[in-house]
Amino acid sequence: MILIGISIFIFVLLHSVYPSPAIIVLGPRASPAAINAWNQQHGFDEPVIVQYWQYMYGTLHGNLGYSYKLNQTVAALFGERWARSAYLSGTSLVLSVLIAIPLGIYQAIKRNSFGDGVVTSVAFTFYSMPDFLLYLIAIEVFALTFHVFGFEASQSTSLISVIGDWRDMALPIACITLLILAGYSRYMRSSAIDTLAQDYIKTARAKGLPERLVLLRHLVRNACLPMITLVGLSIPALLAGNLIAETTFNYEGLGLLFYNSLQNEDYPVLLAYTLVGAVLTVLGNLVADIVLTVADPRIRLG
Amino acid sequence: MTAYVVRRCGTSVIILIGISIFTFGLLHIVYPSPARVVLGPKASLLAIAVWNQQHGFAGSVVTQYWHYVDGVLHGNFGYSFKLNQSVTALFNERWMLSAYLSGTSLVLSVLIAIPLGIYQAVKRNTIGDNVTTSLAFTAYAMPDYLLYLIAIQIFALSFKVFSYEASQSNNLITVIGDWRQMTLPIICMTLLVLAGYSRYMRSAAMDTLAQDYIKVARAKGLPERLVLLRHLVRNACLPMITLVGLSIPSLLSGNLIAEVVFNYNGLGLLFYNSLQNEDYPVLLAYTLIGAILTVLGNLVADVALTVADPRIRLA
Numbered sequence: 001m002i003l004i005g006i007s008i009f010i011f012v013l014l015h016s017v018y019p020s021p022a023i024i025v026l027g028p029r030a031s032p033a034a035i036n037a038w039n040q041q042h043g044f045d046e047p048v049i050v051q052y053w054q055y056m057y058g059t060l061h062g063n064l065g066y067s068y069k070l071n072q073t074v075a076a077l078f079g080e081r082w083a084r085s086a087y088l089s090g091t092s093l094v095l096s097v098l099i100a101i102p103l104g105i106y107q108a109i110k111r112n113s114f115g116d117g118v119v120t121s122v123a124f125t126f127y128s129m130p131d132f133l134l135y136l137i138a139i140e141v142f143a144l145t146f147h148v149f150g151f152e153a154s155q156s157t158s159l160i161s162v163i164g165d166w167r168d169m170a171l172p173i174a175c176i177t178l179l180i181l182a183g184y185s186r187y188m189r190s191s192a193i194d195t196l197a198q199d200y201i202k203t204a205r206a207k208g209l210p211e212r213l214v215l216l217r218h219l220v221r222n223a224c225l226p227m228i229t230l231v232g233l234s235i236p237a238l239l240a241g242n243l244i245a246e247t248t249f250n251y252e253g254l255g256l257l258f259y260n261s262l263q264n265e266d267y268p269v270l271l272a273y274t275l276v277g278a279v280l281t282v283l284g285n286l287v288a289d290i291v292l293t294v295a296d297p298r299i300r301l302g
Numbered sequence: 303m304t305a306y307v308v309r310r311c312g313t314s315v316i317i318l319i320g321i322s323i324f325t326f327g328l329l330h331i332v333y334p335s336p337a338r339v340v341l342g343p344k345a346s347l348l349a350i351a352v353w354n355q356q357h358g359f360a361g362s363v364v365t366q367y368w369h370y371v372d373g374v375l376h377g378n379f380g381y382s383f384k385l386n387q388s389v390t391a392l393f394n395e396r397w398m399l400s401a402y403l404s405g406t407s408l409v410l411s412v413l414i415a416i417p418l419g420i421y422q423a424v425k426r427n428t429i430g431d432n433v434t435t436s437l438a439f440t441a442y443a444m445p446d447y448l449l450y451l452i453a454i455q456i457f458a459l460s461f462k463v464f465s466y467e468a469s470q471s472n473n474l475i476t477v478i479g480d481w482r483q484m485t486l487p488i489i490c491m492t493l494l495v496l497a498g499y500s501r502y503m504r505s506a507a508m509d510t511l512a513q514d515y516i517k518v519a520r521a522k523g524l525p526e527r528l529v530l531l532r533h534l535v536r537n538a539c540l541p542m543i544t545l546v547g548l549s550i551p552s553l554l555s556g557n558l559i560a561e562v563v564f565n566y567n568g569l570g571l572l573f574y575n576s577l578q579n580e581d582y583p584v585l586l587a588y589t590l591i592g593a594i595l596t597v598l599g600n601l602v603a604d605v606a607l608t609v610a611d612p613r614i615r616l617a
Contacts, residue, residue: 005436017455112313121320128592130558132577133585140332186548233501243445262447270448277443 006278007059010271011052018267020044021068064275065268067261074272077257083159085253088169088245089238092176096184097231099177101224104188105215108196108223111189119185126182131175135248138175153251172249176242180234187230192223225296232288235280239273307605314601321593322374325586326367333582335359336383379590380583382576389587392572398474400568403484403560404553407491411499412546414492416539419503420530423511423538426504434500441497446490450563453490468566487564491557495549502545507538540611547603550595554588 022035022044030038039045043054058065064074107116126134143151153172154165162169195201196219204214243255250256254273261269337350337359345353354360358369373380379389422431441449458466468487469480477484510516511534519529558570565571569588576584 001432002436002439005433006440009436009440013452016460017452117313117316117320121317121324124317124593124596125321125324125589128554128596129589130554130573130592133589136577137328137332145331239443239445258445262451274440274444274448277445278439281439281443 002282003279006282007056007275008052010275010278011055014055014267014271015048015051021066021268024068059275064272067266067269069261069264069266070269074269077269078254078272078276080157081252081254081257084157084162084251085239085242085246085255087159087162088153088172088176088251088253089242091173092180093231093234093238095173095177096180097227100181100184100188101220101227103181103185105192105219105223107185107189108192109215111193123182123185126178127186129179131179131244132248134175134179135172135245138171139248142171151249153246153249155250155252157252172245172251176245180238184227184230188223188227191226192219195219195223198222221295225292228292228295229288232284232291233281235277235284239277239280303608306608310601310604314597317597318594321597322371322590323367325590325593326370329370329582329586330363330366336381336583339383374590379587382581382584384576384579384581385584389584392584393569393587393591395472396568396572399472399477399566400554400557400561400570402474402477403468403487403491403566403568404557406488407495408546408549408553410488410492411495412542415496415499415503416535416542418496418500420507420534420538422500422504423507424530426508438497438500441493442501444494446494446559447563449490449494450487450560453486454563457486466564468561468564470565470567472567487560487566491560495553499542499545502541503538506541507534510534510538513537536610540607543607543610544603547599547606548596550592550599554592554595 020035020039022038022042023030026034026038036045043051046054055065062075064078066073067077070077103119107119110116139151142149148167149171150165150168151171152168154162154168156162156165201214201218204218205211209217239255242253243258245251246253246255247259257269258273260266261273335350335354337353337357338345341349341353351360359366361369370380377390379393381388382392385392418434422434425431454466457464464486465483466486467483469477469483471477471480516529516533519533520526524532554569557568558573560566561568561570562574573585573588575581576588
C-alpha cells in the first residue's frame with residue numbers, strides 16, 4: 001500500500017518537472033510539431049493514468065526509466081554501481097554497530113566518569129560536525145600531510161579490487177563510521193542507562209549473578225533492542241551520507257551518479273534514486289519491525 | 303530538582319571543555335598557523351617564524367590552547383585572515399537569519415507533527431494513514447537538495463508563485479516581510495523535518511495508546527476527545543522533547559544546504575564559502591558552536607523532560 005503511494009508521488013513529481021524528454025532528445029531547436037510526433041511515438045502524449053501504468057509496469061519489471069542524457073537505462077547505471085555503494089555503507093554500518101554497542105554500555109556503566117566525559121565530548125564534536133568538513137580534515141591530515149592513506153577512494157570498477165585497495169578505502173570507511181558511531185553511541189548509552197534501572201537487573205544482581213553475566217545476559221540483550229529500529233530507519237540517511245562521501249572521495253557509486261545527474265538535471269536518474277531510497281526505507285522499517293518481534297517476545301502482534 | 307540541574311550543568315561544562323580541546327586539536331593539526339595565508343605563499347621561513355612569534359603562534363600547544371579558550375570565553379572565536387574579519391563579527395551579522403529559517407521550520411514541523419502523528423496512530427492502517435506515510439517516506443528518503451530543486455522548478459520557474467531565491471536582505475525585519483521569497487525554503491525545510499518527526503510521533507502515540515491508563519480513562523467513561531487531549535497528547539509528546547533537543551545540529555547542517563541552494567546569507571552559506579576558501583577558523587568555530595548547541599539542546603531537553611514527566615527519577 002505504502003509503496004504504491006510512494007510510486008504515485010514520485011511519478012507525479014517526475015511528471016510535473018519533466019513531462020517529456022523530447023526536448024533533450026531532439027535538441028533545443030526542435031519544432032513543436034517534431035516534439036509532438038516524438039511524444040506520440042514514445043507514449044508521452046497518453047493520459048497521465050496510462051503513463052503512470054506504464055511507469056509502474058516498467059518499475060515492476062526492473063526498468064527504472066531511461067537516462068537520455070547518458071543514453072543508458074537507469075537500471076544499467078544502478079547495476080554497475082550499487083555493489084560499491086553497498087560495500088561502503090555496509091562496512092561502515094556494521095563497524096559502527098559493532099563499536100557502538102560495547103561503547104554505549106561502557107559509558108552507561110561508568111557514567112559521569114572521566115572516560116564517559118571524553119567519549120561524550122568526542123561524540124558530540126563529530127555529531128555536530130558537517131560531514132564534508134570531517135572528510136576534508138581527514139584528507140588533509142592523513143593523505144596530504146602524512147601520506148598514510150590515499151586522498152581518493154579506489155577508482156576500480158570491480159568490487160574485488162575495491163576491497164583489495166584498503167589504503168584507498170580506509171579513509172572514507174573510517175570517516176563514515178565515525179559519523180554514524182557518534183549518533184549510535186549516544187542512543188546505545190541512553191538505552192543501556194534505561195535498562196540498568198530496570199527491576200530485572202536488580203533481581204539478577206540480588207540473586208548473586210556475577211556482574212559479567214548480568215551485563216552479558218541481561219543488559220546487552222535488552223539494551224540492543226532500540227538499536228534494531230535505529231539501524232532500520234537510518235538506511236536513507238546512509239544513502240544520502242554516502243552521496244557526500246562519494247563526491248568528496250570521488251568514489252564511483254550511486255551517490256556520485258546522483259551528484260552528476262543533479263548537475264545535468266537528469267531527472268529520471270534522480271527520481272529513480274529517490275524511489276530506491278524510499279523502497280529501502282520501507283523495507284528497512286519492515287525488516288526492523290519483524291526482527292524486533294523475533295528478538296523481543298514481549299511485543300504483542302496487535 | 304535544583305541539585306539535579308546543577309549537577310547536570312556541571313557534567314555539561316566538563317563535556318564542553320572536552321569539545322574545546324578536541325576542536326582546538328583539529329584546528330591545530332590542519333592549520334597550525336595562519337602565517338602562510340597572511341604573508342603569501344612566497345614568504346621566507348624566517349618571516350613566517352617572526353610572524354608566528356609576534357602573534358603567539360610559536361608558544362607551546364598548551365599556551366596556545368589557553369589563549370584559544372580565553373578568547374572563546376570572551377566571545378572571540380578566532381580571526382578569519384581570508385575575509386579579514388573576526389569570526390564573531392561574521393557570525394553576528396548572520397546568526398539571526400539562520401535562526402529565523404531553522405526556528406520557523408522547527409516550530410512549524412512540531413506544530414504539524416503532533417496532531418498528524420496522533421491522527422495517524424488513532425486511524426492507523428486506514429487510507430489517510432497510508433497516504434501520509436507514503437508522503438513522509440518519500441520526503442524522508444529524498445536528498446534535501448533534490449526537494450529544493452524540484453520545488454524551485456515547480457513553484458518558481460514553472461508557475462512563478464514564489465521566488466527562486468530567498469530574501470537577499472541582511473535585516474531580519476525585511477527578511478520576515480519578504481514572505482514570497484521565504485516561503486519556499488521554509489516550506490521545504492519544514493517538510494523534511496516533518497517527515498521524520500511525524501514518524502516518531504506516530505510510534506510514540508501508538509505506544510501510548512496501548513498503555514493501561516488509556517484503557518482506564520476509556521473504561522471510566524471519559525469522552526474520547528478528553529482521553530486523547532488529556533492522556534494521549536501529554537504522554538505521547540514526551541519523546542518529542544528529546545528529539546527536538548537532539549535535532550539542533552542536523553538543523554544547522556540542513557540549513558547549510560538550503561541556504562546554499564536558495565542563496566540565503568546565513569551561517570550555512572558562510573560555512574559553504576569558507577569551505578571553498580579553506581578558511582579553517584570559520585569552519586571550526588561553526589563546529590564548536592554546533593557542538594555547544596548540541597550539549598545545550600540535550601541539557602534543556604533533559605531538564606524540560608523532568609519538568610514535564612514527574613515519573614522520571616532524578617538519580
